Amino acid sequence: MKKKIFLAFCFLILNIISNKISSQDITLPTPDRTGGKPLMQALNERQSVRTFTKDNLTLQQMSDLLWAAWGINRPDQKKRTAPSARNVQEIDVYVALPTGLYLYDGSSHILKQIHNRDIRNLCGTQDFVATAPLDLVYVADMGKLGKKEGDEIKDSDLLWSYANTGFIAQNVYLYCASANLGCVIRGMVPKEKLAPEMGLRKNQVITLSQTIGIPAK
Template sequence: MNSLTKMALGLIGQLKPLPALEGASTLLHLPAPSLSGGMPLIAALASRQSRREFAPEPLAEQQLSDLLWAAAGINRHELGGRTVPSAMNSQEVLLYVAMPQGLFLYEPLPHHLRLIVASDVRRVTGQQDFVDTAPLDLVFVADHSRLGLVPAAQREAYAYVMAGAMAQNVYLYCASEGLATVIRAWFDRDALSQAMGLQADHQLLLSQTVGGMKAESSA
């Protein structure tokens, strides 16, 4: 579905999720993240870029595990510390994963994905056509109820800082792993909020598409 069609459907309130693949589990247990190997940091920074073409095949289970850990995983278990900074350790940004099997919430402590909506909401995560068929779309959502000690006027800024750090971690992991990714802020917020069943104190921040590199066609 192209961008114009999506915008037209959004205007009439008809930009809707698709049915999820049958037989999706309510919990997807991930293997432990791999904490060794990978590209040196400077090389990953040199390779970091946005790509907007994706192979449709799903990520390997280990890649999915490592990707989510890089974005928001726990790296200091004695403190519950994460791979990204958060004001007063509020951990106010929730990481959702939209896949053909449904919409999942990443829960860092058990390091698993919990099914939230049994629908394929990928098409609603952005106006771009590639989000419909890329293997997964990440959605960063601020839970402002976790920022009770922060003045209300500053909460959005705090959440965007955390989401930006999470997105950059995803970029660096993808550069190291040879995956494609692009961060996005162009989506129908009303349609996506409804599709995700978000609460009143939840705010959509950003989306990020991830997938394998699309093979170049040979002449």
């Protein structure tokens, strides 16, 4: 019996190592790709919301939200729910939760923990940002566009990355409208303070941030 438990434990550890899943990562449930409100109704209800209850989203809501935002919808081609110029897919979606900062890994549909500090207060300059349950931070990995650390990154280099971010953010708006959640996309982000707290390289650029929560009545 003891031997069996020991072998099961070894198997679990090996599995964790081989999948590079750390115990702090959040494995999201399978997203629900059906249902929701009809598209025209979701468009009719899309709006920016800035007052939220303190309630957290459920794991299923987080799963559906992230899949709608930037999940893989055609696994055979590794393509996603939002378009990206030349299919470079340089936008990374970071998730700031009370339990820490995570990176959304679309291919395994996992939130990979970056660290366990609550940095929501740095994700925006408006008061609700620090207390809403979840902030998404969109980051353009300019390394995927050939920029090395230390290379100059001009505003014009970021035009497509801002457009690509907009498509993801609109997916989030429509999911939120469909799921009776609230959100707001934000450009007012203290990027100089936030980037080091996220451990970003110099060739990773924060584009926008988006707060999500349950709307206060």
